Amino acid sequence: xxxxxxxxxxxxxxxxxxxxxxxxxxxxxxxxxxxxxxxxxxxxxxxxxxxxxxxxxxxxxxxxxxxxxxxxxxxxxxxxxxxxxxxxxxxxxxxxxxxxxxxxxxxxxxxxxxxxxxxxxxxxxxxxxxxxxxxxxxxxxxxxxxxxxxxxxxxxxxxxxxxxxxxxxxxxxxxxxxxxxxxxxxxxxxxxxxxxxxxxxxxxxxxxxxxxxxxxxxxxxxxxxxxxxxxxxxxxxxxxxxxxxxxxxxxxxxxxxxxxxxxxxxxxxxxxxxxxxxxxxxxxxxxxxxxxxxxxxxxxxxxxxxxxxxxxxxxxxxxxxxxxxxxxxxxxxxxxxxxxxxxxxxxxxxxxxxxxxxxxxxxx
Ligand code: F6P
Numbered sequence: 001x002x003x004x005x006x007x008x009x010x011x012x013x014x015x016x017x018x019x020x021x022x023x024x025x026x027x028x029x030x031x032x033x034x035x036x037x038x039x040x041x042x043x044x045x046x047x048x049x050x051x052x053x054x055x056x057x058x059x060x061x062x063x064x065x066x067x068x069x070x071x072x073x074x075x076x077x078x079x080x081x082x083x084x085x086x087x088x089x090x091x092x093x094x095x096x097x098x099x100x101x102x103x104x105x106x107x108x109x110x111x112x113x114x115x116x117x118x119x120x121x122x123x124x125x126x127x128x129x130x131x132x133x134x135x136x137x138x139x140x141x142x143x144x145x146x147x148x149x150x151x152x153x154x155x156x157x158x159x160x161x162x163x164x165x166x167x168x169x170x171x172x173x174x175x176x177x178x179x180x181x182x183x184x185x186x187x188x189x190x191x192x193x194x195x196x197x198x199x200x201x202x203x204x205x206x207x208x209x210x211x212x213x214x215x216x217x218x219x220x221x222x223x224x225x226x227x228x229x230x231x232x233x234x235x236x237x238x239x240x241x242x243x244x245x246x247x248x249x250x251x252x253x254x255x256x257x258x259x260x261x262x263x264x265x266x267x268x269x270x271x272x273x274x275x276x277x278x279x280x281x282x283x284x285x286x287x288x289x290x291x292x293x294x295x296x297x298x299x300x301x302x303x304x305x306x307x308x309x310x311x312x313x314x315x316x317x318x319x320x321x322x323x324x325x326x327x328x329x330x331x332x333x334x335x336x337x338x339x340x341x342x343x344x345x346x347x348x349x350x351x352x353x354x355x356x357x358x359x360x361x362x363x364x
Contacts, residue, residue, distance in 0.1 A: 012121030016154025017295035018303030021065035025307025137322030148338025166200025183266030193237035212363025
C-alpha cells in the first residue's frame with residue numbers, strides 16, 4: 001500500500017445532501033492508511049488562492065455525514081479553463097488559469113485530487129487529468145443526470161423532499177378544488193419530477209423528455225371530474241418544454257456561470273390551465289428546499305460508500321476514473337465515458353410505464 005499520500009478534495013457545482021458524508025469517508029479511509037487529506041475551499045477557487053486549504057482530520061469530520069451542505073463550500077461559477085477575470089479598468093476578460101492551479105497542486109505536493117461534483121465540475125476534473133493531474137471523480141447531483149452511474153447521491157433526498165411537498169399539496173388543493181402546479185428541479189432531466197410525481201400521486205407530470213401539449217393537460221384535468229376529482233396536482237420539472245416551444249429560462253448564463261438558470265414553467269402552466277379550464281389555479285416553486293438539510297439514509301450510505309471507494313481507487317491508481325453505483329457494487333468508470341452522455345429518463349422505462357398504468361398524464 002502506498003504510504004504517506006497527500007490527497008486534496010474539493011466539492012463543486014450546486015450543493016447536494018451527502019457531500020459531507022463523502023468528505024467524512026474520504027478523510028477516515030485515508031487516515032486509516034496513514035494518508036493526509038486537505039480540503040480545498042469553493043471548488044477549484046481554493047487551488048488558486050491556496051491560503052484557506054484545511055487539513056482534514058478525524059476530529060474535523062467526525063459525524064458530519066448527517067449534515068447538509070458542504071463544509072468546504074462550493075460554487076457553480078467559474079471554470080479555471082475559461083475564468084472571467086476583472087481587469088484593472090473594470091472590464092471582464094476570460095482567462096485560462098489552469099496552469100496556475102496545476103502549479104499550486106504540484107507545489108503543495110498533492111498526489112491526487114478527489115473532485116466531488118456533477119457534470120460541470122467533473123468535466124473540469126477530466127480536463128485537469130488530461131493536463132497531468134491525478135484525479136478521481138465522485139458523482140454528485142440532485143438531478144441524477146450524470147452518466148456512468150445508476151444513481152448520484154443527493155437525488156434520493158431531493159425526491160423525498162419533493163414527495164413530501166406534493167403529499168401536503170393534495171389536502172389544500174382538494175379543500176379549495178384548485179389545480180396546484182409545483183415546479184421541481186432537475187435541469188434537463190425529469191428524474192426528480194417523475195419519481196416524486198408518481199410517489200406523491202400527482203395527476204399530471206411534465207418532464208423534459210416528453211414535450212407537453214397544454215390542451216392534453218387541460219383535457220386530463222377536466223376528465224378527472226368524471227371520477228369525482230375536482231382538484232389536480234401537476235408536477236412540472238423545471239426543464240419541461242411545451243410541444244414546439246422552448247425551455248423557460250429565469251436568467252441567462254452570466255458571471256462565469258456556464259448554464260442558464262431554468263425556472264418559470266409552473267407559473268406558465270398554471271396560467272394556461274386557468275385560462276383554458278376556468279379552474280382556480282396556483283403555482284409554486286420548490287427550489288433550493290430540495291437541496292437543503294440532511295441527506296436521507298440512502299444518500300448518506302451511498303455518499304459514504306463513494307468516499308471510501310474513491311480512496312480505494314487511488315490505491316489502485318485508477319486516475320481519470322469516477323466511482324459509480326452499479327448495484328449491488330460500487331465500481332469505477334472512466335470519467336470520459338461518464339461525461340459522454342447526459343442521463344435522461346428513458347421513455348421505455350418501467351417507471352414511465354408505471355405512471356401511465358396509474359393513469360398519470362404526461363401531456364402527450
Ligand atoms: O444542478 C443542481 C441544480 O439544483 C439544478 O436542479 C438547478 O437547475 C440548478 O442547480 C440551480 O442552480 P442555482 O443553485 O445556481 O440556483
